[in-house]
Amino acid sequence: MAVKRTKHAQDDALPPKTMANVGRHLRQRRLELKLTLVELSEKCGVSFATISKIETGKVSGGFQTIYKIARGLGLLVTDILEPDVDQDEKIVLRRRGEIEPHRTSLYDYYPQATRVHGRLNSSIMVVHTKEVPDRIDWSNHEGEEVVTVLSGSIRLHLDGDEPLVLEQGDSACFDSGIPHAYVCTSTGPAEIIFVSTRPPHGAPT
Template structure:
C-alpha cells in the first residue's frame, strides 16, 4: 500500500460520513472493534482482504478508497492515467470522471482484444448509448439485429434493448462511447482491477 496515503484517516472519514461508530462498522464487517480502532490510529496496516471486508461494509470500492473524493470544483480535464478501469480483466472499459459529483452521463474509452465479448448474456439497462469505432472492427447485436462496424462507423440505441459487443476480428477494437443516465459508477457492483 502507498506509504504516503493515510489509511487510518481515510477510513475514519468514510466511517463518520456514514454516521457509523467503530463498533457498528466492526459488526457489519465481521471484524473486532479493536481492528477498526488500530487501523484508524495507523497502529496496524490491514491486509487487502481485511480492508476489502471493511470497505464492503461501508460500501466503498478499494479504488474509490485510495482515489479519495473528487474535489468540489473538479478539473474539466482528465489525463489517460486518471481514467477509472471498470472492465473485467479481458475487456478494458475506462470511465471518464468516475468520481465527479452529480455526473449525468458515462463516457468510456473501450478496448476489445481479438475474440473478446461483452458476454453470452445480452446486456440490458435503462437509458441510451452511442459510440464511434476508433480502430478495428466490432460486431454489435441490438434486439436481434447484427452489424459489423469498423473505424469511423457509429451506433446509437435504446439500452433497454438486449445488446452485445463482440470482437470477431484479429486486431484490437477501440471505441469511445457515452451512455445516459450514467449506468457505470465507481463503487458498489462494478468490476475492478486492483
C-alpha cells in the same frame, strides 16, 4: 490516440480505497430496487454470500465481480467506481496519466472524465472477446448509448435485432435498456469509445 494496453487480467483486484464505497453503493441500489440478495444473485450470476460480504465490506471484490453485480442492478460500473463530483463543478478534467484501466474477461475499460450532474458516462473500451458473451454477461442500463469505433472493428449485438458490424469511424446510437454486447471482429483487439446517458437524479426510471 490508441490506449496503451497492458497484459490482460481476468479479474483485476480493486484497491481498498475504491472498495470502501462500492459496497455502500451496491446495497443502496439493491434496496431501492427492493431486491433480496438471492434475487440479485440470480440476476447477476454472483453468489448471494459474496454479494453480502461485498456490501458489508467483509471482502474485496475484483472488477469483473463488481461489474456483474452492477449490471444486475441496471448500473454502469463507473456509477459506483468513479468518485462523486461536487454538483457545483462546471468541468471535470481527467489527464491521460490519471486513467486507471478496469478489466474483465471480455473488455478493458478506461473511464473518461464524467460525473458532472451525474447524467453522463464515457469510457474508452478495448474489446478483445471474439465470441458472443453468455446472455448473463450482456449489458443493459437506463438511458441511451452512443458508440464510435476508434480502431479495429466490432459486431454490436442488440436483443431482438440482427447484429451490426461497425468498422473504424462508424458509430451507432441505441436504447441502452435493451440488452447489448460487443464482439471484436478484427484481427487484433478493437478500441471503441462509448457515451451513455441516464435520467437526472431523482427522475422516474
